[in-house]
Amino acid sequence: QEEMAWMKEKLSSLESPVVLCHNDLLCKNIIYNEKQGDVQFIDYEYSGYNYQAYDIGNHFNEFAGVNEVDYTLYPNKELQKQWLRSYLEAFKECKGLSTEVTDKSDRKST
Numbered sequence: 323q324e325e326m327a328w329m330k331e332k333l334s335s336l337e338s339p340v341v342l343c344h345n346d347l348l349c350k351n352i353i354y355n356e357k358q359g360d361v362q363f364i365d366y367e368y369s370g371y372n373y374q375a376y377d378i379g380n381h382f383n384e385f386a387g388v389n390e391v392d393y394t395l396y397p398n399k400e401l402q403k404q405w406l407r408s409y410l411e412a413f414k415e416c417k418g419l420s421t422e423v424t425d426k427s428d429r430k431s432t
Contacts, residue, residue, distance in 0.1 A: 333373050343372040348384035378409065 344351070345368040353362045382402060386393045397405070403425070411421045 333375075336373075336375060338373040338375040340371050341374045342369065343374070343377045344369050345372060345377065345380065347377050347381040348388070378406070 344363055344366065346365060347363070351363060351365045353364060354360075355362070382397055382405075386396045407423050410423045414421045414423070
């Protein structure tokens with residue numbers, strides 16, 4: 323109970339909305355069609371409501387494996403930033419917003 327309360331407090335401060343998530347974004351469940359230039363997700367048996375950021379963290383964790391976990395396979399910060407930039411640009415485009423994405427370190431504090 324204590325850990326759940328701690329997680330709820332921390333995740334709520336991220337302002338990540340609860341949305342329908344895939345909840346199993348290992349690479350085998352993501353199909354990229356290079357010819358058509360699109361991505362499709364398969365295998366939805368674990369889908370359900372979760373924090374929007376959960377699928378992102380879960381996707382990165384899946385790089386390390388499931389049965390034989392090897393965190394040396396976890397994506398480095400540069401790959402994470404590149405992936406997140408692409409994700410945010412696509413997300414903003416779907417919402418009809420400007421697709422400009424800046425690094426938090428690029429922002430000047432006021």
